[in-house]
Amino acid sequence: MKTGSKFNVQLTSCGTYGWYSDDTGYHYTKEHPVTKQPWPEMPWTIAKIGVELARDAGFDDFRPDSCLINYYAEGGKLGIHRDEDEEALTQPVVSISLGDTCIFQFGGLKRDDPMMDYQLRSGDCLVFGGTDRLAYHGVKTVKPRTSNLLPNGGRYNLTIRQVKSAAVRAEA
Numbered sequence: 612m613k614t615g616s617k618f619n620v621q622l623t624s625c626g627t628y629g630w631y632s633d634d635t636g637y638h639y640t641k642e643h644p645v646t647k648q649p650w651p652e653m654p655w656t657i658a659k660i661g662v663e664l665a666r667d668a669g670f671d672d673f674r675p676d677s678c679l680i681n682y683y684a685e686g687g688k689l690g691i692h693r694d695e696d697e698e699a700l701t702q703p704v705v706s707i708s709l710g711d712t713c714i715f716q717f718g719g720l721k722r723d724d725p726m727m728d729y730q731l732r733s734g735d736c737l738v739f740g741g742t743d744r745l746a747y748h749g750v751k752t753v754k755p756r757t758s759n760l761l762p763n764g765g766r767y768n769l770t771i772r773q774v775k776s777a778a779v780r781a782e783a
Contacts, residue, residue, distance in 0.1 A: 620687050626653035626677040628774040630696070637696050639677065639774045653678050653771075660736075661705045661771035668738040670703045674777065679770040683713065687766065689750040691722065694772070702773040703740025709733055710766040712757040718747040733758040733766075 624630050628639040629650035643650060658675050665673035681689070694704050708731040715737070718726040728751065731737065739746060753766050761767070 620689055621682040621684075623680050624677060625651045625657075625680065626675065628677040630677065630679045639696060657707075657769060657771065660707065664705050664736050664738050665703050665740075668703060668740065670738070670740055672777070673702050673705070674773050675705070675771045677772045677774045679772070681768045681770070683711075683750065683753045683766040683768070685711075685753060685755040685764055687750070687753045691716065691718070691726070691747050691749040693745050693747050694770075695745055697772055697774045699773040699776045700744055701740075701776075703738050703744065705771040706731075706737040706739075707769040707771070708735045708737075708766065709769070710758050710761045711764055712754045713766055713768075714751040714754070716749050716751050717743075720745055720747070722747050733760050 622630075627650070628641060629643060630637070630639055631644050632638070633644065641649060653675065657678055661675045661678075662673055665671075683689075710733055712730050712732045715729045715731045716726040717729060717739075718724045724747065726747070739748075750768075755764055758764075758766075
């Protein structure tokens with residue numbers, strides 16, 4: 612993380628843009644920061660699911676160009692934060708949970724707003740946008756052995772996003 616601490620999760624990306632962190636902050640880039648190669652292409656099925664979920668939530672113009680893939684081992688967590696590094700903040704965050712159940716915390720637009728706890732089970736999907744797009748959220752804990760999807764347990768979260776606005780992508 613930009614603080615120098617290590618994340619409690621393993622992460623990677625696919626799509627046109629990948630997300631990463633270093634001591635200068637949080638970034639989206641077209642190249643992997645170590646290999647300098649483009650990120651792997653986002654599988655069309657993931658992009659399609661993201662578009663359909665966003666459309667069902669009322670976001671008809673969602674065009675995903677990034678998928679952050681987090682793996683949480685038993686006891687994994689992710690501190691309270693908000694997703695504000697994308698340029699296209701009018702577009703939602705689309706999240707797909709796979710594997711063990713987690714306790715997901717969702718709050719308001721201020722870090723000290725009250726948080727609500729939700730259980731996200733394998734197969735659960737979450738879309739947040741509009742007035743909730745910049746809400747603070749995090750993963751409080753992962754409940755071990757609550758799913759048999761992954762042979763060694765744990766949880767994957769696919770976070771599908773539109774990083775760049777349509778106008779910027781048209782210029783590229």
